[in-house]
Amino acid sequence: xxxxxxxxxxxxxxxxxxxxxxxxxxxxxxxxxxxxxxxxxxxxxxxxxxxxxxxxxxxxxxxxxxxxxxxxxxxxxxxxxxxxxxxxxxxxxxxxxxxxxxxxxxxxxxxxxxxxxxxxxxxxxxxxxxxxxxxxxxxxxxxxxxxxxxxxxxxxxxxxxxxxxxxxxxxxxxxxxxxxxxxxxxxxxxxxxxxxxxxxxxxxxxxxxxxxxxxxxx
Amino acid sequence: xxxxxxxxxxxxxxxxxxxxxxxxxxxxxxxxxxxxxxxxxxxxxxxxxxxxxxxxxxxxxxxxxxxxxxxxxxxxxxxxxxxxxxxxxxxxxxxxxxxxxxxxxxxxxxxxxxxxxxxxxxxxxxxxxxxxxxxxxxxxxxxxxxxxxxxxxxxxxxxxxxxxxxxxxxxxxxxxxxxxxxxxxxxxxxxxxxxxxxxxxxxxxxxxxxxxxxxxxxxxxxxxxxxxxxxxxxxxxxxxxxxxxxxxxxxxxxxxxxxxxxxxxxxxxxxxxxxxxxxxxxxxxxxxxxxxxxxxxxxxxxxxxxxxxxxxxxxx
Numbered sequence: 001x002x003x004x005x006x007x008x009x010x011x012x013x014x015x016x017x018x019x020x021x022x023x024x025x026x027x028x029x030x031x032x033x034x035x036x037x038x039x040x041x042x043x044x045x046x047x048x049x050x051x052x053x054x055x056x057x058x059x060x061x062x063x064x065x066x067x068x069x070x071x072x073x074x075x076x077x078x079x080x081x082x083x084x085x086x087x088x089x090x091x092x093x094x095x096x097x098x099x100x101x102x103x104x105x106x107x108x109x110x111x112x113x114x115x116x117x118x119x120x121x122x123x124x125x126x127x128x129x130x131x132x133x134x135x136x137x138x139x140x141x142x143x144x145x146x147x148x149x150x151x152x153x154x155x156x157x158x159x160x161x162x163x164x165x166x167x168x169x170x171x172x173x174x175x176x177x178x179x180x181x182x183x184x185x186x187x188x189x190x191x192x193x194x195x196x197x198x199x200x201x202x203x204x205x206x207x208x209x210x211x212x213x214x215x216x217x218x
Numbered sequence: 219x220x221x222x223x224x225x226x227x228x229x230x231x232x233x234x235x236x237x238x239x240x241x242x243x244x245x246x247x248x249x250x251x252x253x254x255x256x257x258x259x260x261x262x263x264x265x266x267x268x269x270x271x272x273x274x275x276x277x278x279x280x281x282x283x284x285x286x287x288x289x290x291x292x293x294x295x296x297x298x299x300x301x302x303x304x305x306x307x308x309x310x311x312x313x314x315x316x317x318x319x320x321x322x323x324x325x326x327x328x329x330x331x332x333x334x335x336x337x338x339x340x341x342x343x344x345x346x347x348x349x350x351x352x353x354x355x356x357x358x359x360x361x362x363x364x365x366x367x368x369x370x371x372x373x374x375x376x377x378x379x380x381x382x383x384x385x386x387x388x389x390x391x392x393x394x395x396x397x398x399x400x401x402x403x404x405x406x407x408x409x410x411x412x413x414x415x416x417x418x419x420x421x422x423x424x425x426x427x428x429x430x431x432x433x434x435x436x437x438x439x440x441x442x443x444x445x446x447x448x449x450x451x452x453x454x455x456x457x458x459x460x461x462x463x464x465x466x467x468x469x470x471x472x473x474x475x476x477x478x479x480x481x482x483x484x485x486x487x488x489x490x491x492x493x494x495x496x497x498x499x500x501x502x503x504x505x506x507x508x509x510x511x512x513x514x515x516x517x518x519x520x521x522x523x524x525x526x527x528x529x530x531x532x533x534x
Binding site: 004005007008011015018019022023094095098099101102105106109 | 389392393511512514515516518519522523526530
């Protein structure tokens with residue numbers, strides 16, 4: 001098996017996602033998320049080089065500017081504002097979580113083998129890998145399930161979104177530009193709203209542990 | 219004739235580099251912490267001083283305390299000879315992956331034994347921690363070397379580090395070699411008790427690992443342990459830099475063909491490893507003991523990924 005350059009970057013994004021689940025420092029989580037998204041943007045740019053359609057270049061730029069830089073900086077600002085820098089306890093011990101993530105990469109590898117072939121084989125090799133997309137979705141889910149703070153939930157959600165994006169890029173060569181930009185806007189607004197809600201949670205409960213939000217208060 | 223020259227150069231670097239590396243790390247650290255620091259040659263002087271000092275041992279100590287330091291030194295020296303940590307290392311017959319790993323374990327075993335033998339509670343404390351660490355780190359080292367062995371199709375380290383396999387395919391090769399380089403560097407940090415795991419400059423504190431094990435030794439035996447430590451450091455850093463160089467030459471665009479460049483790069487790589495250690499020790503603090511397994515998990519994860527990549531590469 002040979003690895004193309006864009007597959008290399010796509011798998012690199014998964015590796016940084018695995019690293020992300022290996023620390024409870026929220027700012028390190030954010031930094032690793034930013035690197036992961038940057039690599040997703042690089043995959044899009046590599047796809048532009050292969051297909052020579054300029055919309056992918058713009059998409060790569062928007063992904064890097066909005067998701068890698070913008071959202072990470074916004075969440076870092078939220079963290080500074082509410083003065084929470086680490087995830088308390090996690091449901092799964094950190095080393096085990098990392099190894100489960102590797103297992104998920106393996107599962108994604110076997111799942112990706114069973115997928116129907118994408119329309120254009122020659123472009124497919126340049127479009128990153130469906131395997132990385134599935135793995136990112138699984139890792140994001142695990143991240144959301146095992147972490148307790150609200151900001152971790154947002155980061156896990158964003159990782160899942162990266163995975164879906166990479167998967168569509170690999171299997172269907174991305175969605176139409178308008179749909180893609182609409183999703184980006186949705187994600188941006190969603191993160192903004194979630195950030196504001198995090199403020200409110202911190203203000204009324206004095207913690208952002210989502211597991212303790214089940215009980216109603218007067 | 220060229221064989222003789224290469225052996226001579228290897229012997230020269232084996233006798234100079236380990237101490238030079240220790241000196242470089244401590245003087246760089248001092249410089250970055252706004253101290254003047256000792257000269258790069260300080261480790262030579264220190265070891266000379268230790269050799270001329272009187273050797274005392276505790277009343278509880280048995281013959282194991284006398285046996286352990288030579289054994290630690292011997293296994294470290296054998297490891298340095300068997301491992302191709304420089305591109306111009308002479309090809310020693312039988313430099314097998316598992317031999318190297320077990321030599322590594324042997325020197326650690328005797329360190330722990332010596333620590334337990336001296337009968338001081340502090341050394342026992344350090345020994346227990348070292349044993350825990352070694353259990354956690356050994357998979358990382360073994361798996362990362364195994365992933366290289368899978369691509370080379372042999373556990374003979376001379377064949378693994380032979381600068382001949384570009385057949386496995388560019389990008390995947392780069393990935394495997396760079397994962398191995400990162401793993402071995404992290405393993406070196408853990409194994410040599412450097413900063414994120416253990417603070418080599420603390421003495422007489424309950425937090426330390428390696429320094430507390432050898433605290434009962436002085437004089438000639440301490441010198442032996444220090445030389446062994448320097449040898450292990452240079453071997454591990456050398457292995458990591460060899461992996462990094464292999465990753466570099468696997469990049470198709472970079473044609474670093476001549477061996478002379480590679481020979482120079484392999485020494486520069488070791489020095490770069492020393493600079494990286496000094497950087498880590500300047501900017502990071504020691505982790506809490508309960509957080510150390512999380513740090514080690516990174517090394518194990520990297521090595522597992524490397525193994526997966528090697529298996530995907532169809533090396534078997």
